[in-house]
Amino acid sequence: MLVxxxxxxxxxxxxxxxxxxxxxxxxxxxxxxxxxxxxxxPVLPGITPGSAPGHLSLFGYDPLSYLIGRGVLExxxxxxxxxxxxxxxxxNFCTVDKHGLITDRRAGRIDxxxxxxxxxxxxxxxxxxxEFVVRPVREHRLVVLMRSSxxxxxxxxxxxxxxxxxxPLSAVADCPQAEKTSVAINRFIEKASGVLADKTPANMIxxxxxxxxxSIPSMQSIYQLNPVAIAxxxxxxxxxxxxxxxxxxxxxxxxxxxxxxxxxFGGHDFFFLHVKGADSAGEDADFERxxxxxxxxxxxxxxxxxxxxDVLVIAGDHSTPAVIGGHSWHPVPLLLHSSYCRxxxxxxxSETSCLSGGLGTIPATxxxxxxxxxxxxxxxxxx
Amino acid sequence: MLVxxxxxxxxxxxxxxxxxxxxxxxxxxxxxxxxxxxxxxPVLPGITPGSAPGHLSLFGYDPLSYLIGRGVLExxxxxxxxxxxxxxxxxNFCTVDKHGLITDRRAGRIDxxxxxxxxxxxxxxxxxxxEFVVRPVREHRLVVLMRSSxxxxxxxxxxxxxxxxxxPLSAVADCPQAEKTSVAINRFIEKASGVLADKTPANMIxxxxxxxxxSIPSMQSIYQLNPVAIAxxxxxxxxxxxxxxxxxxxxxxxxxxxxxxxxxFGGHDFFFLHVKGADSAGEDADFERxxxxxxxxxxxxxxxxxxxxDVLVIAGDHSTPAVIGGHSWHPVPLLLHSSYCRxxxxxxxSETSCLSGGLGTIPATxxxxxxxxxxxxxxxxxx
Numbered sequence: 001m002l003v004x005x006x007x008x009x010x011x012x013x014x015x016x017x018x019x020x021x022x023x024x025x026x027x028x029x030x031x032x033x034x035x036x037x038x039x040x041x042p043v044l045p046g047i048t049p050g051s052a053p054g055h056l057s058l059f060g061y062d063p064l065s066y067l068i069g070r071g072v073l074e075x076x077x078x079x080x081x082x083x084x085x086x087x088x089x090x091x092n093f094c095t096v097d098k099h100g101l102i103t104d105r106r107a108g109r110i111d112x113x114x115x116x117x118x119x120x121x122x123x124x125x126x127x128x129x130x131e132f133v134v135r136p137v138r139e140h141r142l143v144v145l146m147r148s149s150x151x152x153x154x155x156x157x158x159x160x161x162x163x164x165x166x167x168p169l170s171a172v173a174d175c176p177q178a179e180k181t182s183v184a185i186n187r188f189i190e191k192a193s194g195v196l197a198d199k200t201p202a203n204m205i206x207x208x209x210x211x212x213x214x215s216i217p218s219m220q221s222i223y224q225l226n227p228v229a230i231a232x233x234x235x236x237x238x239x240x241x242x243x244x245x246x247x248x249x250x251x252x253x254x255x256x257x258x259x260x261x262x263x264x265f266g267g268h269d270f271f272f273l274h275v276k277g278a279d280s281a282g283e284d285a286d287f288e289r290x291x292x293x294x295x296x297x298x299x300x301x302x303x304x305x306x307x308x309x310d311v312l313v314i315a316g317d318h319s320t321p322a323v324i325g326g327h328s329w330h331p332v333p334l335l336l337h338s339s340y341c342r343x344x345x346x347x348x349x350s351e352t353s354c355l356s357g358g359l360g361t362i363p364a365t366x367x368x369x370x371x372x373x374x375x376x377x378x379x380x381x382x383x
Numbered sequence: 384m385l386v387x388x389x390x391x392x393x394x395x396x397x398x399x400x401x402x403x404x405x406x407x408x409x410x411x412x413x414x415x416x417x418x419x420x421x422x423x424x425p426v427l428p429g430i431t432p433g434s435a436p437g438h439l440s441l442f443g444y445d446p447l448s449y450l451i452g453r454g455v456l457e458x459x460x461x462x463x464x465x466x467x468x469x470x471x472x473x474x475n476f477c478t479v480d481k482h483g484l485i486t487d488r489r490a491g492r493i494d495x496x497x498x499x500x501x502x503x504x505x506x507x508x509x510x511x512x513x514e515f516v517v518r519p520v521r522e523h524r525l526v527v528l529m530r531s532s533x534x535x536x537x538x539x540x541x542x543x544x545x546x547x548x549x550x551p552l553s554a555v556a557d558c559p560q561a562e563k564t565s566v567a568i569n570r571f572i573e574k575a576s577g578v579l580a581d582k583t584p585a586n587m588i589x590x591x592x593x594x595x596x597x598s599i600p601s602m603q604s605i606y607q608l609n610p611v612a613i614a615x616x617x618x619x620x621x622x623x624x625x626x627x628x629x630x631x632x633x634x635x636x637x638x639x640x641x642x643x644x645x646x647x648f649g650g651h652d653f654f655f656l657h658v659k660g661a662d663s664a665g666e667d668a669d670f671e672r673x674x675x676x677x678x679x680x681x682x683x684x685x686x687x688x689x690x691x692x693d694v695l696v697i698a699g700d701h702s703t704p705a706v707i708g709g710h711s712w713h714p715v716p717l718l719l720h721s722s723y724c725r726x727x728x729x730x731x732x733s734e735t736s737c738l739s740g741g742l743g744t745i746p747a748t749x750x751x752x753x754x755x756x757x758x759x760x761x762x763x764x765x766x
Binding site for chain 2 (some may be wrong): 340342343344345356357358360362366368369370371372373374378379380381382383
């Protein structure tokens with residue numbers, strides 16, 4: 001499963017072509033002619049997914065049932081180990097005035113090194129039997145991970161009011177089971193407020209997205225697979241770990257990812273290979289760069305095909321049209337190749353040709369069952 | 384509703400055409416031009432259905448809600464009458480060694496006549512108030528039907544361990560209500576073991592798929608129809624009976640089935656006509672024979688149209704591609720003709736042309752509501 005993050009696009013106003021349609025992709029086009037194509041809908045029509053629901057859906061998990069909170073996502077995104085029972089929160093360093101009212105929710109976007117130094121001041125303290133692990137992300141962003149032998153709950157309201165001119169909120173428990181957790185959080189914040197008092201502009205912190213790892217069945221138990229992930233970015237490695245994939249060490253470039261795939265190919269039966277660049281370019285509204293990333297992926301297709309996978313799926317976790325400059329709700333082009341795929345009349349891999357693809361427009365959660373069927377790894381249902 | 388069993392195919396590697404695309408079908412092609420076409424998904428994407436879920440879905444029953452067990456299906460498949468409360472099991476004659484360990488799960492596939500003689504030795508006994516009716520199927524296969532005035536339960540585990548080198552399992556109750564049933568089954572098996580002791584290779588039996596008829600609303604009550612089934616093979620007659628259809632006596636050939644249809648046409652308002660040959664050919668991986676069966680069906684289309692049905696549906700219960708040699712998950716070509724069907728641009732009846740059909744790819748459970756609507760037999764929903 002080759003996931004080109006943010007694959008789907010919207011036509012450029014000059015050319016009337018999307019990024020995928022503009023890109024010169026002879027290898028994917030040739031493959032499309034022997035494959036069955038269509039579109040996947042990550043969540044529901046009109047719904048723009050974040051990275052977590054977009055990927056969970058590709059792995060076959062209903063993204064409406066399995067929710068990964070902001071805190072957990074941020075933590076796995078910096079390669080932190082999150083255990084069942086831990087509660088993670090996304091944090092901001094912020095600026096408060098002498099009355100304690102927020103004047104800047106991002107503390108002037110302080111630089112990463114400065115934030116890392118401040119995180120060290122806050123890290124490793126224990127309140128009410130709860131240990132607080134604090135790690136920097138980038139600029140003003142941090143992760144606060146709570147770990148305890150007492151039972152924690154993530155049912156705690158954000159302390160970030162998402163506006164200036166007001167005071168940070170207290171951490172309020174949403175249910176009685178979260179009382180102890182919220183008391184510990186408030187003590188941690190009170191202490192942080194003192195430690196940071198003279199560190200203006202970063203003289204306070206705001207926390208949001210308190211969350212724990214959901215109870216989620218592993219891909220091993222669902223599919224009887226031995227799955228691995230090859231991803232350059234920590235967030236995708238973290239998501240893969242949450243569903244039970246082994247995460248292989250790899251490099252930052254696509255070439256290094258492909259080499260990792262080649263070396264591991266004999267030892268596993270499911271490979272998630274993640275390509276980040278298309279999404280980043282889309283987010284930057286950089287149409288041409290997204291085209292280039294897609295063209296780079298295309299040049300590696302022969303090396304993937306040379307491995308002779310039983311099934312090859314090329315998909316995206318969502319669309320990231322450069323003309324929008326962010327994730328979008330548009331269905332994502334999808335290609336499935338196998339000996340038994342029943343090829344359609346698709347002549348190229350593009351939004352326009354996928355419209356007449358044999359897969360139609362399907363929920364992304366159907367991709368794994370289809371891939372499993374094409375690998376002849378599913379039994380018959382019913383007598 | 385003309386059901387061509389196993390209709391859908393996968394392209395032949397030489398021609399790039401499926402069975403339906405290879406077949407010369409001038410009548411279905413002409414009909415397609417006046418019809419609306421598409422695909423039906425029997426269960427869910429990627430899921431390969433057995434015959435029972437495939438047909439239940441065509442009749443409008445959610446195959447995930449209504450389960451027909453192996454035992455019941457095998458019993459109706461040899462035209463046994465199964466009543467509510469009965470428990471049926473599929474059986475194998477098998478071979479055990481002097482230690483009671485299974486050496487051959489199929490007793491050397493003993494011939495049908497020999498198996499029929501052995502079934503007579505086991506038939507008609509009563510244990511713990513439960514009567515055991517034993518009937519041969521073919522070769523080593525048999526059906527054991529339990530009937531009692533006491534309340535039976537099908538929640539009993541298989542005695543067939545599905546492997547050799549181990550002893551047959553006891554019939555274990557999965558719930559307290561199944562205790563009495565399991566005790567009776569174990570006594571029956573113990574007796575059978577004694578009766579068969581000197582009948583090597585068929586010196587033991589294995590039972591699996593204990594099942595009762597599910598509680599299923601009839602097509603009469605759901606659709607207010609007076610439905611009949613015309614099917615040469617007992618299993619399909621049995622399935623039709625389970626949903627309340629009257630089953631008409633008919634011959635083994637398609638010509639005889641069509642004659643039965645013509646004779647009965649005035650007296651009923653829903654006809655399920657089943658064509659088995661396409662599935663059998665697909666199962667045998669015989670591409671050319673499946674093509675021939677489809678061509679034979681095509682030649683009978685004018686006689687069906689001459690009856691001027693309000694609605695004609697041509698469908699399959701699942702795909703059985705000859706290149707796979709078995710049932711598959713592929714969506715099944717679907718055609719619906721009526722005066723009000725809103726014809727699409729389909730120029731022929733084939734997997735390729737159905738891709739652009741006006742029905743799109745729909746759950747097979749939607750076929751009956753669509754057929755009913757086209758027959759103007761459904762009222763308006765809501766004010």
